[in-house]
Amino acid sequence: MLPTDWSAVAARARAVLAANDGVAHLSTFVAVGLSPHQVAALFRCGVLIRPRIGWYADPALPFDAVRAIRKGGVLGGTSAAKSYALPIPEGAEIELQVSVLDNASRLRDSRNRTRHVAAGEEEGVRLHWQPRLEAVLGYRVAVVDALIQLALCVPFDWLVAAMDRALHVPRDGVALISGESWALLRPALPERLRHAWDLADGRSESPIETIVRLGLIRLGIAFDIQVWLLPYHRVDFLIGGWLIIEVDGKRYHVEDEQFEADRDRDALFAAWGFRVLRFSYRQVVEELDWVLDVISTVVSRGR
Incomplete structure (x- = not known):
């Protein structure tokens, strides 16, 4: 343990880490005294x-971030995307992806x-x-990179x-990427x-919504997304004013209470004269052609 009179020193070091996303070079600590x-x-x-020699981090830093720094870079690619909660395909998280400078040398085992x-x-x-568009702060590349x-x-x-x-x-926050970074x-x-x-749309709330949306675009089927039906009910997709498409995310709609609520909504929509098609995460990810074929068939038959 540190002596009592070192508590202020430790607090200053933790403040440096907090300001640099959990990791900083020795020179950054020296710069604050x-x-x-x-x-x-x-x-x-x-x-x-x-x-890594010269680099210090918070003990609570994610292990993959520690490995990336030890390697000689920072989290990049799918590993950086995962740290920002950006969706990636299943299995992609197994590989550690590290962004390094084009002149990086002295690479180490992670x-x-x-x-x-x-x-x-x-x-x-x-x-x-690849060269980075924006400066790294801490253990990962910027969202745009x-x-x-x-x-x-x-x-x-x-x-x-x-x-x-x-x-x-999100309802209680701001987008992960700024307008300036998006333009870059x-x-x-x-x-x-x-x-x-050109196809990106921030209204989509899950990767399977995006995948279905792109599939409908390829089929040439017109649709609206995130549509409010009366004040209290929002649906993922509405086609032709009568066909509702709902997609259930991997981590959602699985609890008994939510399962029942979804069925109550579907029954209510049917009573209002809507047709409802509901697909699971697995169906969209593994059987997309079938999902799109079902939607296309129902659309072609009309209301």
């Missing part, structure tokens, strides 16, 4: 951890900071060497889903993927 000796003492006492490895040598780790790197490693529909989430404004994104994308930027 801490000596290298004091920082080293905080490390020995467990107030700080040292993923699980052993004393072991040097060549680029691409460590299994289960992917490096992103996460999206650029994500474009190189996920299917098109999932890229749009991540953009949708970045643009989405399109020209930085590979030309073949810039259409994803």
